[in-house]
Amino acid sequence: MAKKTPKIRFAALIRVSSEKQEKRGESLRTQDQQATDAARLLGGIIVARYAGQEHATAGWEREQLDKLLTDARRKSKPFDAVIVADPSRWSRDNVASETGLDVLRDNGIRFFVLVQEYDLYDPNQRVILGLQTTMNGYQAALNAQKSILNRIAKAKRGVVAVGSRPFGRHFNDAAGRWEVEPEKKAMIEEIAKRYVDGEGLVDLAKEFGMDRSNLHRTLTEKCGPKWPLKFASDRFNIRETIEVTIPPLLDHKTIKAVKKTAEANKTYRHGLSKHKHLFSRMLFCAHCDRAMSGQVAKGQRYYRHAPGCENCLGGFVRADDLEDVVIRHLFECFGNPKAVEKAIEEATPNRDTIKEYQQRQERIADGLAKLKEGRDRLIKFIVNGSITETQAEGQLQALTERETKLTAEAERLAEYLDKVPSPALAKSTAKRVSDAMRRFKPKGRKLVSARLWAKVSHANSALDKMTWEEKRELLQMVFGGKTVDGQRMGIYVERIQGQEGRQHRQWRYMIKGHLIDERGFFPMSVDRMEAQFFFGAAERQKELVTRVGRSNTPRSRTSTSSRSARDERRRAASRSAARAACAAVCLPAPASGRPSSCCSPRTRAHSSPRSRFHPATAAERGRWSVPRDPAEPRNTGT
Numbered sequence: 068m069a070k071k072t073p074k075i076r077f078a079a080l081i082r083v084s085s086e087k088q089e090k091r092g093e094s095l096r097t098q099d100q101q102a103t104d105a106a107r108l109l110g111g112i113i114v115a116r117y118a119g120q121e122h123a124t125a126g127w128e129r130e131q132l133d134k135l136l137t138d139a140r141r142k143s144k145p146f147d148a149v150i151v152a153d154p155s156r157w158s159r160d161n162v163a164s165e166t167g168l169d170v171l172r173d174n175g176i177r178f179f180v181l182v183q184e185y186d187l188y189d190p191n192q193r194v195i196l197g198l199q200t201t202m203n204g205y206q207a208a209l210n211a212q213k214s215i216l217n218r219i220a221k222a223k224r225g226v227v228a229v230g231s232r233p234f235g236r237h238f239n240d241a242a243g244r245w246e247v248e249p250e251k252k253a254m255i256e257e258i259a260k261r262y263v264d265g266e267g268l269v270d271l272a273k274e275f276g277m278d279r280s281n282l283h284r285t286l287t288e289k290c291g292p293k294w295p296l297k298f299a300s301d302r303f304n305i306r307e308t309i310e311v312t313i314p315p316l317l318d319h320k321t322i323k324a325v326k327k328t329a330e331a332n333k334t335y336r337h338g339l340s341k342h343k344h345l346f347s348r349m350l351f352c353a354h355c356d357r358a359m360s361g362q363v364a365k366g367q368r369y370y371r372h373a374p375g376c377e378n379c380l381g382g383f384v385r386a387d388d389l390e391d392v393v394i395r396h397l398f399e400c401f402g403n404p405k406a407v408e409k410a411i412e413e414a415t416p417n418r419d420t421i422k423e424y425q426q427r428q429e430r431i432a433d434g435l436a437k438l439k440e441g442r443d444r445l446i447k448f449i450v451n452g453s454i455t456e457t458q459a460e461g462q463l464q465a466l467t468e469r470e471t472k473l474t475a476e477a478e479r480l481a482e483y484l485d486k487v488p489s490p491a492l493a494k495s496t497a498k499r500v501s502d503a504m505r506r507f508k509p510k511g512r513k514l515v516s517a518r519l520w521a522k523v524s525h526a527n528s529a530l531d532k533m534t535w536e537e538k539r540e541l542l543q544m545v546f547g548g549k550t551v552d553g554q555r556m557g558i559y560v561e562r563i564q565g566q567e568g569r570q571h572r573q574w575r576y577m578i579k580g581h582l583i584d585e586r587g588f589f590p591m592s593v594d595r596m597e598a599q600f601f602f603g604a605a606e607r608q609k610e611l612v613t614r615v616g617r618s619n620t621p622r623s624r625t626s627t628s629s630r631s632a633r634d635e636r637r638r639a640a641s642r643s644a645a646r647a648a649c650a651a652v653c654l655p656a657p658a659s660g661r662p663s664s665c666c667s668p669r670t671r672a673h674s675s676p677r678s679r680f681h682p683a684t685a686a687e688r689g690r691w692s693v694p695r696d697p698a699e700p701r702n703t704g705t
Contacts, residue, residue, distance in 0.1 A: 075111030077102070077179070078146035080135060081118035082156055098152040105181040106150060115146050132158070136170045148177035154196060159204040165197065212303050222296045222309040233294045234285045235316050245313045255316045257423065259286060263324045270472060274434065286325050290316040327547055344368060345390045345538055346558055349546050353561035353577060354379035356554065361386065370560070380562045384574060388590035393558055395530070395600040396578055396585050397541055402527030402605025404544065404612050405537045424480050431477045438470050527605040544611060545580035556580045563588075582607050 079102040083094045095118055106113050115138070117131040138145055149171060151157045157180075158164035171178055172187035179185070185192045221228040225245070226238065235251035238244075258271050272279040292315040298307045317325070344361030350370055351358055357373035368386035372378040445462060448454045525532075546556040559577040566572045571590075578585040591599075 072110070075106070075109060075148055075177075076114045076146045077106045077109075077111050077148050077150045078115040078117065078135060078138070079103075079106075079113050080132065080149060080151050080156060081116060082131060083120050098156065101152045101181060102150050105179070108182055109179070111148070113150070129158075129163075132163075132167065136167055139170055139174050139176050144174065144176070146176070148179055150179040150181070152181065154180055154199040155203040155207075158200055159207050160200070164200045165193075168193065168196065208302075215298060215300055215303065215305055219298055219305075219307060219309065222298075222311060225311050227294070227296065227311060229296060229298070233313055234289055236313050247314045247316070252316050255285065255290060256321075257427075258282070259290070259317055259321050259325050262286065263321070263328050273469065274430065283329070287329055290325075291319075291322055331543065331547055342368060343535060344370065344386055345394070345535070345542065346370065346386075349542055349557040350389075351555065351557055351559050352379050353559040353575075356559075359384070359560070380560060380574070381567065382572060384560055385590070389558070389560070389574075389576065392587065392589045392591050392596065393576065393578060394538055395596060396587075397545060397583070398530050398533070398605075399600045399602055400583055400605070400607050401541060401545065401611050402602075402608045403533050403537055403541065404608055405540045406526035406533070407523050407608065408612075421484065424484060428477065428480045428484070431473050431480070434473050435470065435477070438466050438473070442466050524603065527608065528603045530602055545583060548581065550579055554579070582611055 079099065081095055081098040081102065099116070099118070103113055117135045119131050135149065139149075158167065168178065168187055170176075177184060178187055185196055187193065218228040227233075232238070235248050235255060236245050237248060239246050254275060258275060261271060262268060268283055269279050272282045275282075292312060294311040294313050296309045296311060298305055298309070315322075342361060342363045346359075347361055348358060352372055355373075355376070357376065359370045359372060362369050362371045362383070364383075369383040370386055370389065371383050372380055442463065445454075445459050445466075449456055449459055546558075548556050550556060556579050559579065561575040561577070563573055563575055573588050573590065575588055576586060
């Protein structure tokens with residue numbers, strides 16, 4: 068009886084080049100069916116399949132092929148032959164193909180392309196396989212190059228053909244243009260506004276259900292009118308970046324404010340230490356430009372030089388001495404913008420803002436309801452024994468922290484909205500005030516409430532009523548950016564020669580910020596500060612608030628003296644209107660046209676612009692108009 072011939076054990080190498088083809092699966096199934104049919108015709112059986120997505124071209128890792136060759140080297144070989152649907156499934160890299168075929172030949176493994184066997188010992192058949200591999204490699208390279216060039220051409224036409232789509236925008240194929248998604252645009256606008264106002268990005272991301280890092284990238288890089296697409300290929304020596312024009316989610320001013328806020332969060336807004344130092348991350352050594360840090364010793368606050376290097380100043384700077392002088396400079400120039408903004412907001416509520424707050428209130432209510440549902444589910448799991456109390460402890464703590472934050476914010480919004488007058492009441496009050504002021508209205512001036520005028524005057528005159536947070540807000544507005552030479556804005560402290568060994572030293576300071584460049588000496592006596600600084604005018608407050616988000620805007624060409632004269636004429640005209648409006652809003656008429664109860668005795672803002680930017684100020688101040696350099700000999704004359 069004839070001995071039965073054993074069946075050939077085949078290993079099928081089945082592959083596709085892309086993940087998209089692998090997900091569809093049609094090519095993999097087709098190759099598998101072809102290999103199975105061919106093996107049956109050859110009287111064999113497939114015992115192993117090496118299938119998946121991997122490139123056959125040069126420079127790409129081929130995990131399945133490497134695994135097959137590793138198994139082919141084993142002593143107890145799991146297969147007798149390798150079968151592929153066509154030579155391109157084996158390899159498109161001639162070097163890798165020859166190496167792999169040598170491994171099969173040296174280990175006695177046969178090679179089949181469907182039903183056709185190639186003798187790996189025959190040079191003629193090896194050269195045929197080599198030519199096929201070379202042609203397949205050429206065709207694959209040509210297709211890859213055409214694919215990149217076609218994508219570049221589509222990008223130049225404004226169609227994104229690679230990568231992810233920009234957030235909040237989609238391409239309308241029928242209209243052939245990019246369009247904004249209104250819901251996402253409104254969401255990003257609200258997030259940007261609240262982020263610039265000081266809310267944390269982590270809390271905002273949780274509230275709107277976004278990833279924090281993606282939200283930061285979207286705000287700082289992906290809200291503008293340009294969408295950069297980068298094409299890079301070492302294989303074809305292609306390096307090109309194309310900017311596609313798309314509709315923006317935010318305007319240029321808001322994007323600039325967002326980027327400035329992000330930069331500030333890395334420096335002077337990056338948290339505060341246990342003890343409050345007003346100039347934290349805004350004070351620098353004038354000799355080495357290193358940032359100075361706050362320190363408390365024996366109950367006294369100091370600013371010290373940066374550690375790890377020589378102390379250029381030769382000592383510590385008392386925080387109170389420096390802060391008292393510098394904050395007077397800033398208050399004289401800019402007043403209290405935060406308090407003024409609050410007074411205006413209370414007097415003239417913005418209906419769009421109210422609507423925005425009401426919508427936020429609704430979102431917070433929904434968030435609190437979801438947190439309650441989540442806590443109830445966790446408790447149910449604990450009761451049912453699905454999870455232990457230890458496992459749920461961390462999640463419960465996170466839910467509690469989130470609930471505390473949302474509850475606090477809901478209370479703040481409720482307190483604000485409760486104080487907002489109804490539209491009818493606001494309209495009737497505005498009409499009563501405007502009727503009283505209309506005949507006294509100066510030409511070119513907007514009508515203003517006398518009560519609001521009194522609040523603004525008080526905010527810009529009462530330095531002692533300015534809170535630490537309002538001072539910090541003013542500092543962030545003035546020092547948020549860099550100077551023309553790339554130096555960070557802030558206060559720079561310099562030592563004065565000839566004071567070595569003294570226990571009580573004087574220092575020289577320089578203020579470098581938006582719309583201000585001042586210098587002087589400290590400590591300064593109270594009498595000297597009273598003689599040097601005059602509050603109330605805040606002549607550059609409006610310009611600061613206007614320019615804080617666009618520091619590159621050219622300054623006005625109107626001279627300081629002409630601005631002061633114009634402002635004085637306007638003040639004189641508004642005093643008469645204010646007296647008439649006081650009766651309409653039930654206020655006692657202030658003496659001399661200004662609220663005597665809230666202005667300090669030396670306030671001259673409404674009688675003469677006694678600002679240090681007025682040309683007559685220096686002569687009026689006498690010898691204290693310029694601080695004396697301690698290194699110079701004292702002038703004893705009067």
